[in-house]
Amino acid sequence: MSDKRKRVSVDQSSCIGCGTCIKVCPAGVFKIINGKSHAVRPDACIVCRACITHCPTSCITISPREYEPIKRLYEG
Numbered sequence: 487m488s489d490k491r492k493r494v495s496v497d498q499s500s501c502i503g504c505g506t507c508i509k510v511c512p513a514g515v516f517k518i519i520n521g522k523s524h525a526v527r528p529d530a531c532i533v534c535r536a537c538i539t540h541c542p543t544s545c546i547t548i549s550p551r552e553y554e555p556i557k558r559l560y561e562g
């Protein structure tokens with residue numbers, strides 16, 4: 487079951503807490519907690535990839551296997 491869940495993760499060591507991911511995410515996935523972004527609603531992710539595109543430190547990853555075809559579609 488857990489393998490099929492959408493997984494959005496933030497590398498806490500790289501996140502600078504700029505809040506950009508919160509601004510660009512249409513699904514309200516992120517929240518700043520103690521100065522770092524956390525994916526508090528990963529299941530809401532629609533895989534638009536806006537956060538990955540805009541994060542200045544490239545610390546966001548979306549990693550479920552079932553998203554691979556979608557990733558290929560976006561990355562062309």
Ligand code: SF4
Nearest residue numbers: 501502504505507541
């Ligand atoms: S955009 Fe990146 S660096 Fe900025 S708060 Fe979000 S995860 Fe952290």
Ligand code: SF4
Nearest residue numbers: 511531532534535537
């Ligand atoms: S891919 Fe889109 S919906 Fe998913 S967390 Fe990033 S900005 Fe939000």
